[in-house]
Amino acid sequence: MPLKTVAELKIQRLEILSPEGKVDAKLMPKASDKDLLKMYRLMFQIRAFDERAIKLQRSGRLGTYPMITGQEATQCVPPMCLKPSDWVVPTYRGGGVYFARGMEMRYALLYWAGDDRGTHFPDGNNDMIFSIPVGTHLTQVAGLAWGEKLKKTRGVALTYCGDGTSSKGDLHEALTFAGQFKLPAIYIIENNQWAISVPRRRQAASETLAQKAWGYGVHGLQVDGNDALAVYTAVKEAVDRARNGAGPTLLECETYRMSHHTTADDSTRYREATEVELWRKRDPLVRMRKFLESKKLWSEAKEKALSVETEKWIDGEVAAYEAFPEPNPLDMFSNNYARAPWNLIEQRAELEKLLEQKGGPQILTRLPPVEGRFP
């Protein structure tokens, strides 16, 4: 008997805005001029913010920082397709996502300064802090989406993982659940081509990462991740699909990590400058600016004005970050349980005694009060 084809795989790639700033008019999404300008503004501002964060780290005023340079479209555009009550969980390299969700960036600096108080998102947002053990949030996101489905809210959950993380079992199990239970979830594989020093080709033998979707019965699409309009279109469609109960989507947004893994990494050790320059020609901001200028929505004067405004804004956030009082060590004992058990009560008292001994009673009055409930 001849072989029968029982399933066939096809993965498509969406491109709308070319690196030169030209748009395929047939594919142009429904986006107002206000939306288009917002996309550019978000990308511009987070890029400038990251540049400042790097400077802060180099001068000892910030811990190790993971910059998103080059990935601005993939990060800043999807949140524009969501409601505050929709769930969003980025990767640790997710400054653009949180920024687009309205996060006050002083808190991002606080987090990367090693301060717990940096885990702070706008009221009314269902934003979740990322997971440092990469990918471990992916099944949790399935659960968040599952909760929306059970509560019949039409809410969705959107999350990211990197090309490296797409190798982990967590993605497999998350998509297995999402596909099986038709969960209102959007999984974005933010493929920036590098997992520290390991290139994308070392992560999977498949031609694309988007085609993993096929294994889970889930809709999959590859998107030019540096193309804000393509990202917008793909995510909007995925959000609609989820809200209407038609299930999850896996999007592979292809982009590039223009800088190092973090400020603690030296990418010249493992990749070629020629590759970086190749991707510089595909920059998400450059093409968006060209497009906006072609529509007479942008100009050199507007660019200068935004730059001045942005630097002022960043100055403000840095000042606010550095004005935060020292954390109170006793805060570590808050919020571990609804009611602290005896061992935490004892241990907190022990630390309190040690603090008193170290700096006299004054140190405790100089420290800010403990937040949250204790015990």
Add this chain to the structure above:
Amino acid sequence: MTTATAEATRELNLVQAVNEALDQAMAADERVMILGEDVGRNGGVFRATEGLWKKYGDARVVDTPLAEIGIMGSAIGLAINGLRPVAEIQFDGFMPSVFDQVVCHLGRLRSRTRGKMTVPLVLRAPHGGLIHAPEHHSESPEAYFCHTPGIKVVIPSTPYDAKGLLIAAIEDPDPVVFFEPKLLYRAAKGEVPKQRYTVPLGQARVAREGTDLTLISWGAMVRTCQEAAEALAAEGTSVEILDLRTLTPLDLPAIQESVAKTGRAVIAHEAPNTGSWAAEIAALISERCLLKLQAPVARVGGWDIRMPLFRLEKYYIPDADRVLDAARRTLSF
């Protein structure tokens, strides 16, 4: 303990008590849901969830794909989002798959989010050996969980406690790992009230009162301790048995009270002794009850080797003789 009339209680075994707890918890709170492998149509491989899928339906009693990370992770997401999931891992030996979620997130989310996100879920799994099960079906992994901050670990040894503790665990605002001694699923029988009730977490139970020696234990080993206590009673020694019920947070006052009374303690459990939860309790007793002790605290547990295939399991898991041996050494110190 509630005053019970003949009509208000009846004899149940431990797994029936678990089943009733789940049923009554689900009836009382529509947020409670069950997820796991084979929990739905099949009613669970030990029948712990028997009848619940039929009664509550697909949306609340969910047969998941075979994916422990998926079960644990999605239960965390569901709990954050307002549901009260009771996730089942089919056997103790398969729990390591969920350690990533348990260690990295389960006990951390409340504090990482400074109280904004909480995870009120229950993670259930059968526990322990002596049922001639295949490999990895007879483990006692409680120490790994007890060592993890931010979670609670509970293990009943009677049907009455199983029902009351499980309902309490489901109602608890924090994540609870709930171990069910599989040896006792059918073998432990007792009077269980028909009504819904709770047994508080964090409280030990004096399973037997005595004056000469304290046996501290949990799970199926409590029964083994009863056996040893009977043998010692025949020799004129009065043994007190403390069934911890909640492993963390520990009922420290109960431990201190008993050891102060008897001056001698033996801790009996199934897990490898080294780095066990018994070791932690022994350290606590020596820290806080030293001057009351007449002898070193003894730990009777598994050898520091893997649980063997079942033909040798009775040489691995302490039997009454090994508990007696430790008890006699402690009594004659």
